[in-house]
Amino acid sequence: MSRMAATRDGYGEALLELVANPKVVVLEADLGKSTKSLHFRNSHPERTVSCGIGEQNMLLIGAGLASSGFIPFASTFAIFTERAFEQMRNGIARPDLAVHLCGSHGGTHTGTDGSSAQSIEDLAIYRTLPNVVVIHPCDDISTKELTMQLPNLNKPSYMRTARNKTPVLYEDRLSEIKIGKGIELTSGDDVAIIACGVLVHESIRAAEILEENGINATVVDMHTIKPLDKALIDKLSTKCGAIVTAEDHSVIGGLGGAVSEYVVSSNPIPIEKIGVNDRFGESAEADEMLEIMGLKSNNIVDAVHRVLSRKS
Amino acid sequence: MVSKTVSELEEMARRCRVEICKMTHRIQAGHPGGSLSEIDILCGLYGRRLRYRPEEPDWNDRDRFILSKGHASPGMYAVLAEVGFISHDDLKSYRVKGGVCQGHVDSKWCPGVDFSAGSLGMGLSFGLGCAIAARLEGSSRNAYVMVGDGEIQEGSIWEAAMAAAHHELGNLKLFIDCNGIQNDDFCDAQMRMFDIPAKWRAFGWSVRVIDGHDMNEIIQAIEWMDTVQDKPCVVIANTVKGKGVSFMENNPAFHGAAPNDAQLRQALIELGVEQ
Structure with missing residues (x-):
């Protein structure tokens, strides 16, 4: 642990x-x-x-x-x-x-x-x-x-x-952390999971589950939402051909919005967004909130299956 | 620091009034009323007290002047042209594409402008930051702020008022241009503010009330401000919106309306310009 x-x-x-x-x-x-x-x-x-x-x-x-x-x-x-x-x-x-x-x-x-x-x-x-x-x-x-x-x-x-x-993910990895540069945490060709904040950890767990089912995901910590690391998204779009975004934030306008806006005008590929679906929260423990809002690793896994079904 | 006489300052203010009328007439837009009410104070400050270098607008130890009621920009542009930050020709760029004289004063566009204004209620807080910065640097520079009376209806003004007194910012000096009129109507019709001096005293400020068109009183008030060092101070200036142009005076219609051709001619005659 x-x-x-x-x-x-x-x-x-x-x-x-x-x-x-x-x-x-x-x-x-x-x-x-x-x-x-x-x-x-x-x-x-x-x-x-x-x-x-x-x-x-x-x-x-x-x-x-x-x-x-x-x-x-x-x-x-x-x-x-x-x-x-x-x-x-x-x-x-x-x-x-x-x-x-x-x-x-x-x-x-x-x-x-x-x-x-x-x-x-x-x-x-x-x-x-x-x-x-x-x-x-x-x-x-x-x-x-x-x-x-x-x-x-x-x-x-x-x-x-x-x-x-x-x-804690970045013990002894300081050199990888730069404003405006996303960090690839895993490497896979089937799908890119682009996440920020607490959902980075859920995304890593999702990638582990997916790997057990033969699906290889690149998980990205996109800690800088603006300016967006477009070069990395270009690379992953070509390599994976499908993207899932994941954030503890509304699906409107956040990381998912930023990635979608860019991809639709560069190299359009299927995208699924994991985030808060245009609703307010309630009082619950942190992990319970992620479950209520559909932000857990299993939700990300489901989104990957959906996006792969749309991948040409 | 320049030091003009009272009569020189009054003549400077008259010239600025002419430019305010011409600027707003030229573009048929803008805010002449609040520019005419503030202009005597601005001339008093720039002509007698502020430390600045027109040839070096970003000089670190300049006094800051923050026009929070940024729509009254014609008044400030006229003064900046008088003291040499911009040219009189620049005044023709008011509200014109690419011009240094943007609709609201903007530090990105115009030399001599310290604060990019536009939304009311913001300049006093910015002034606090400038005053705290001066204190941290051990500089004797002051931060002067001007707000309108309608503007103090904004809640954030009172956040700033409380914080300035809490931090004992003796280098923060505020003018309130009390012309009694805001965009839609007289202030008393829109939102009565009752005893304005009492409010500022209650917030911990040193307060002085003056006639904002009497240059002697303005100069005395500016000198009084220098004597207040242990707390922020405010000069509450009773003014007349549209001062100097008869048909604009105390007329809410000229908060945000430009004179037409005939009105400009009359204004220029009243302001002593040969026709």
Whole structure:
């Protein structure tokens, strides 16, 4: 059994290392204990700005800091970032200010807090904004590494992290993790399963089940939803001829949307999307939520069979 | 820092009023009313207090000026042309394809613009970020913000007001252009704001109320702002929307409507331009 960890912890560890960069500042909206920016606050309170419970104000304070040469990292729950969408759009994305927004507790996997807390649309809405990089890692190591790369990006970003623990995949594999580059976790010619976040782990399990039935899948951790790794998708489209996308997010507009939009205009092949089917969640344990929403490995296996039946 | 006399500032404001009328007339669009109400304050700030370098718009230690009521861009463009960030010829590009003078002030397009505005309620928070940045750098630069009175109906203004006082941002200076009119009607008809100075005092700010068209009062208020160092301060300026053009004054129709040919002629006569 591999080590288990939460992606939010990777974010917190990265901020703590980024302390060494004097331009890095942290913005909080009363959820630093939850998003894990509190480690930075404890270490460098003079470079941490408490914004109270005021997300709209927080994002634009970030914009003002970025316009003055600082590198602000703002975090709150994914769902609460959405309250400040217009600030992100008009105050950050439009002037292309490198504010780094982290939404933790994203997806239905956030569990028992219920549907009000389960952001299932964050990746979609931020993906529509010009200039904004959208990232959703699957383990603490990649979260930390991708966060560490953000200061060099010089672009605004949105990163979704999660509260609940998931298996650690990238022990001793730091060199594979780069913003904008999907990671092939398995290699197979029959189908490509392109996933992000917690569903990367369900996809790996699905590939194991499929292999027992003679179907070989390439599982991709597409941690960067925007810019999409089009070269990798081109390669997999040619090699596999069929794609299943998997995300703890609405089937509308997220990773599945991004991949579909690209594939339909490049090398059209059958695609099946695993995600939240245009509905809200409810209170349940994280794993129960994945079952309720049809996001488990068996659902991915079923989707693979469907897409293979459509493959010419 | 330039230091114009009161009469020079008044003459600068008159010239800017002429340009505001010409700009909006030329494109038959834009917001003359709020530009005319804010213009005396802008001239006071740019002519007497702000530190800036037109030849080096991104100079790090410049004071920031954030026009949060970004639709009143003709006023700001007229001032930027007066002080040399842009040319008077650039004013002809207002709302024109490819022009530096975008419909709402935009830092990507126009030198001297620190904040890309457009949606109300955003500039004060941006100003907080600029003020915090200055503090972190140990710079003495200030962040000046201007909002409209209708604009403070936006909830995010009060998030920012609370945060500025909490962080004791003495380098954050706010002007409220209280012209009493917003897009659809008079503010009192749309959403009464009751005692505006009391609200800001209750949020922990230093407050001063002035006549926003009296250049002596404007200069005194700007100098008063320099004396407030331990908390944010706000100058609540009572103004007249459309000030300086009789048929625009206190007329909600000229929030977002341009003068026609006859109205421009009358406006220019009233503003002392030979016809």
